[in-house]
Amino acid sequence: MNIHPLIDDSDTLSEFCDRLAKSDFVAVDTEFMRENTYWPDLCLVQIGNGDEAAAIDPKANGVDLSPLLDLLVDNEDVLKVFHAGGQDVEIVYNLTGKTPHPIFDTQIAAMALGLGEQIGYANLVDAMLGKSLDKGARFTDWARRPLDKRQLDYAVGDVTHLAEIFPKMLDRLRKTGRGAWINAEMEKLADPANYANLPEESWKRVRIQSRKAEVLGRLKAIAAWREIEAQDKNLPRGRLLRDETLADIALHPPKNQKALAKIRGLPSSWAGNDIGGRLMDVVENADALPEDEMPPRKKRKPGLGKEGALVGDLLKLLLKIRSREIGVAARLVAKADELEQLAAGEREDLPILTGWRYEEFGRDALDLVEGRVAFAVRDGKLKVTHTKDEETADA
Secondary structure, eight states: OEEOOOBOSHHHHHHHHHHHTTSSEEEEEEEEEOTTOSSOEEEEEEEEOSSEEEEEOTTSTTOOOHHHHHHHHTOTTSEEEESSTHHHHHHHHHHHSSOOSSEEEHHHHHHHTTSOSSOOHHHHHHHHHOOOOOOTTTTOOTTSSSOOHHHHHHHHHHHHHHHHHHHHHHHHHHHHTOGGGGHHHHHHHHOGGGTOOOGGGGGGGSOOSOOOHHHHHHHHHHHHHHHHHHHHHTOOHHHHSOHHHHHHHHHSOOSSGGGGGGSTTSOGGGGTSHHHHHHHHHHHHOOOOOGGGSOOOOOOOTTOSHHHHHHHHHHHHHHHHHHHHHTOOHHHHOOHHHHHHHHTTOOTTOGGGSHHHIIIIIHHHHHHHTTOEEEEEETTEEEEEEHHHHHHHHO
């Protein structure tokens, strides 16, 4: 593969992206820093197609990233390949308001191929290519310039290996017929709704022990204020105001700004400065949460007492056995709450009762709940047996 020098000018980048635009796929990775900022600070973009690859310096003076971003978000003819690409996709969304599409994530694909629940990149490279990665540059300060050869080799290596792994994974998915198993997961990763940090929605991420409309109204207002302040100051939201402190203020609102000095987790200076004044304005003017925005009450799981919990445990055991037998990560097949719902007698809108999940696991899960499945040890291995089959054999 042809590895180019660091691209740090607009003309070279445009020519490079023109060539990549003719590819069936491109492997993509990014390096960024976000420990001290709200927005991830993009420091490097690595991209390649199997024939050539390069690192692109978004911090280079005057470089125009438009050809790269057009390739990632507007060119539907080129598949974009990531590994655990959520944060990479977020960066592209922050820059463009769009997400890369179509998209393929090798970590998700690895679940369908039985390579683990959340296999790391180094382990994937070892499993698929038999190569060991040099991890020495993992903790590089990618924002610092200049970047040396070892850092750039490490960074570009991520996409050169990825470009080699992808066709092998695709071939295995085709041979096993499991490509369709992961389509929905890929679409979820590319859904722009996952990356829109809407201030008015941010309260839903904060845990609070209350369902009172006035408390939740304050929570919504304060959380939205925090999000806007954090974005404006480019600070991590938790550094500005931690979730626990935010929830405490919503539950026990201070009577005036001076009282902010007594709240654990707030700087005492907020009792008299502008930011404290803005917070108090929000607290004092917050409206109760409207009825149509109240979070739904958690439904009690009918019948999921001690016996139901035991059935749930048996379903987890069944999932472990079936996942091992078919060579797929259990997490891709079923979620824990789905098993609880099934154990409680629910049947509607459960993914495990539709499509490939039903064929590979859901049918057996129903048989277990309805008394047609048992467990047995045969040849030293735990197996699933169908009682109706046993009865037929006995007859």
